[in-house]
Amino acid sequence: MLFRFIFLTLIYYSYVALAVDGWSGSSYSQFSTSQANDASILLDQLGNHQRTEKIWVFGCGTGNNLAQFYLRLSPSHIYANDISKSMIEKAKERFDDHQDITIEQLDAIDFEASSQIDLAISVHVLHWIPREKIQQLLSVVDANLTAGGKFAGVFSASKEGLPFQNCLDDLKGSNKYKNHFLKFVQAQTFYQVDELRGLLTNKGFTIEILTSTPRDKIFADFPALKGFVAQWLSEYKYLKEIDSVLSERFLDDLMQAYMKLTNQHADKEIHWREKTLTLIARKSK
Ligand SMILES: C[S@@+](CC[C@H](N)C(=O)[O-])C[C@H]1O[C@@H](n2cnc3c(N)ncnc32)[C@H](O)[C@@H]1O
16 A cells, blocks of 8 residues: 555656646656757757857756756856746756856746847757747847857757657547547647748848757657656646546557557667757857
8 A cells, every 4th residue: 555655656756746837847857868968969069169158048947958058168157047937946956056057937038138148048948939929039039149149959840740749649539538639739839940040030140050850869768758758748738737647548548559659668778759950040240
């Protein structure tokens, strides 16, 4: 009995305990190695030619990537913000003793630096910015950057056609679940390369890199992949608001379908394919 209670509590805090804004700082910091690897690749692409006195990290989440930005770019100051209370609390815990890192709970579109910044950087955030807000966000990036400053980001592209998306579409449309999604609205916005190029060049940015690349990722085991999916999957977050048992069942069914379709076994490392967009743009001098 006691064992069962401890087990269920652990499951709850690993996957289920989402904050009111849909993000759980504790589960995110545990299951976001994939995003940290993408941040590292982005830094490689950025190179060290960039003068990075002041950096603005928007959508910093739990701060997983702040440490590598701090170490690899050696900025004089990092301004980091995130709209989620749960995420920002975790980030503050980690960087409490750093005078040169300012962490605030803030919508990126409300950011105003005290003096202009050299680099705006963001990892897996742009696909959470709705289409009606993206122009405003790019204007804020532009307004805060110094002339010649850079805007670098990596974020998700649509998963259309990938095995995971096929499983998700099938499951959502199945008799078992379709009635639960009648009011579902997708929280993510997937931008196309051409669309972003247009938006950025209209704002006067020069594009240095803007590519959509398939990425093959490997997760150590099944719980690692499931935990990763649980922290961003909009459908799971949506069901969680309605019924936590139903959301867990849905996630289980989805992950089983994915494993079956890709012919993988839970006791081995798991392969996962996604498409990421990488962006490096420079503000005109
Ligand atoms: C997938 S997480 C990425 C976190 C972090 N960048 C990382 O790579 O670990 C997406 C983050 O974007 C944040 N976010 C979404 N919209 C935002 C906005 N308008 N302003 C600031 N943060 C936002 C969410 O709260 C969430 O923490």
